[in-house]
Amino acid sequence: MTRWQNGSGTLRFVQGAAGEPTVAEALGPDGAADSASGAPGGPAAPTGRAAIPLEIAASYRARTRGLLGRDGIDGALLLTPASAVHTFRMRFTIDVAYLTRDLTVLAVRTMRPGRLGRPRLRARHVLEAEAGAMARWDLRPGVRVTIATP
Numbered sequence: 001m002t003r004w005q006n007g008s009g010t011l012r013f014v015q016g017a018a019g020e021p022t023v024a025e026a027l028g029p030d031g032a033a034d035s036a037s038g039a040p041g042g043p044a045a046p047t048g049r050a051a052i053p054l055e056i057a058a059s060y061r062a063r064t065r066g067l068l069g070r071d072g073i074d075g076a077l078l079l080t081p082a083s084a085v086h087t088f089r090m091r092f093t094i095d096v097a098y099l100t101r102d103l104t105v106l107a108v109r110t111m112r113p114g115r116l117g118r119p120r121l122r123a124r125h126v127l128e129a130e131a132g133a134m135a136r137w138d139l140r141p142g143v144r145v146t147i148a149t150p
Helices: 060-065
Strands: 007-015 053-057 076-079 094-099 105-111 125-130 144-148
Touching (some): 007 076, 053 060
Parallel strands (some): 053 076
Antiparallel strands (some): 007 053, 076 125, 094 105, 094 125
């Protein structure tokens, strides 16, 4: 079992729902954008690559804070361990992806501020991003992700 620390890392989608490979590579520790994608967090380039910065919230305090008090996020936030989220006191709508222990997406939902998400029984991690981001990344149930830390 992987144990992460609070901080940043990289996110990569390694397998599509039907087994077809999809690749979206995040920013590395140096903060340089992937040359195939151009701008961070933008739509995928024709090669299927996009830059996705990732923040990791692994401590109780970091998970509790999450995206509260922010006006947005550039990339995504991984809450680990977590099986449910809420959007009380949030300032913006978010996309939420529930991940299994082996980082396979169980479900993707969009949540407006002031909502309580249902806990997912097999979820071990939750990935949060601004509304519409996961659709741009083509993140859907069955996609497997890998996370690398510097």
